[in-house]
Amino acid sequence: MFLRQADHPAASAEHHKGQDQPERFLCVEQGIYAHDAPPQPIGSQQAAQLSNTDIRGDIYEYLLSKLATAGVNGQFRTPRHIIRMMVDLMQPRADDVICDPACGTAGFLVAAGEYLRENRKQEVFFDRKNKDHYMNHMFHGFDMDRTMLRIGAMNMMTHGVDNPFIEYRDSLSDQNPDKDKYSLILANPPFKGSLDYDIVSTDLLKLCKTKKTELLFLALFLRMLKVGGRCACIVPDGVLFGSSTAHKAIRREIIENNRLEAVISMPSGVFKPYAGVSTAILIFTKTGHGGTDNVWFYDMKADGFSLDDKRSPTTENDIPDIIARFHNREAEATRERTEQSFFVPKEEIAGNDYDLSINKYKKTEYVPVEYPSTQEIMAQLRDLQKKIDAEMDALEELLK
Numbered sequence: 001m002f003l004r005q006a007d008h009p010a011a012s013a014e015h016h017k018g019q020d021q022p023e024r025f026l027c028v029e030q031g032i033y034a035h036d037a038p039p040q041p042i043g044s045q046q047a048a049q050l051s052n053t054d055i056r057g058d059i060y061e062y063l064l065s066k067l068a069t070a071g072v073n074g075q076f077r078t079p080r081h082i083i084r085m086m087v088d089l090m091q092p093r094a095d096d097v098i099c100d101p102a103c104g105t106a107g108f109l110v111a112a113g114e115y116l117r118e119n120r121k122q123e124v125f126f127d128r129k130n131k132d133h134y135m136n137h138m139f140h141g142f143d144m145d146r147t148m149l150r151i152g153a154m155n156m157m158t159h160g161v162d163n164p165f166i167e168y169r170d171s172l173s174d175q176n177p178d179k180d181k182y183s184l185i186l187a188n189p190p191f192k193g194s195l196d197y198d199i200v201s202t203d204l205l206k207l208c209k210t211k212k213t214e215l216l217f218l219a220l221f222l223r224m225l226k227v228g229g230r231c232a233c234i235v236p237d238g239v240l241f242g243s244s245t246a247h248k249a250i251r252r253e254i255i256e257n258n259r260l261e262a263v264i265s266m267p268s269g270v271f272k273p274y275a276g277v278s279t280a281i282l283i284f285t286k287t288g289h290g291g292t293d294n295v296w297f298y299d300m301k302a303d304g305f306s307l308d309d310k311r312s313p314t315t316e317n318d319i320p321d322i323i324a325r326f327h328n329r330e331a332e333a334t335r336e337r338t339e340q341s342f343f344v345p346k347e348e349i350a351g352n353d354y355d356l357s358i359n360k361y362k363k364t365e366y367v368p369v370e371y372p373s374t375q376e377i378m379a380q381l382r383d384l385q386k387k388i389d390a391e392m393d394a395l396e397e398l399l400k
Contacts, residue, residue: 079270092112099224113134135163140182173199183229240355263280264297
């Protein structure tokens, strides 16, 4: 019902700037062509509900949620509730310039736009300058999969952003010149990828000489952020405790030369059924001159869904607690290492080769368990044997 006619002049969302130019996908209009059948009348209550709901966006997000296979490059859809948690943690502002260098279906950009609509509507949409910024200059997304770019551009359009900058670009190569440009980066970059040195930007290799994409993207975020810019990104656990020179170098850069604020460890089932890898969220601010004091750690144990392949809804959910504690970190200073969240001073992290694994600092309380003595166990076994013998005798009498 929501497909456009192929011969309609506005049907294509693809704009070519030339063979050698990067390909950008523009959302040229928000109109959508319905079926020729006459609309059915609806009640006033239903009409009020529809007027307050982004129907097209909800439908599109539902269709995206049914993408149950990973992409050819290992990318997969980030669960919407994890995206929303990260956006709520970062609290986008009306003047932010937001980027996702591995945007895929633009889930982070859509969620950031929704947050602004819900929490800063007056500031964004009732100010001409801020509204123009929101519609035309705020959202930037790059990807190397043209199919994902088309889906991402459509996703932004169905959520009311007129002109997002969604572009075909290899973010890790020299094709991406962006430096000191963005005030907020939200991303879930590809894991476990490996690139040749000759296709990686030399700026990134100076900071972190590696072929691993998860480390190169962290270096990229630091380069693309302006001073004072914030980043929330998802990384595999290996980034937190890897012992290679490159692993230590990128962790040292974030901690010593910028401000690492939080490490949120997530359970391994968050990305099922796509992958069972354990991940964490890093939150940091680019300062260029250090600033890390105490790093806040949180051990997420549940995200509101079962941690198996079915991912069924459950009542256990740490996300509201994570958001509440993060925005009230002053009250976290007195927490013990045995609790679910706690602070670790920078000096202790530096003394552990900048290891950011929560298990390195978390203390486990062992509750002593008292077992019965061997004499008591043997007495219980004899009593059970007597009962068995009595039952066997009764059964034998019945069979005579």
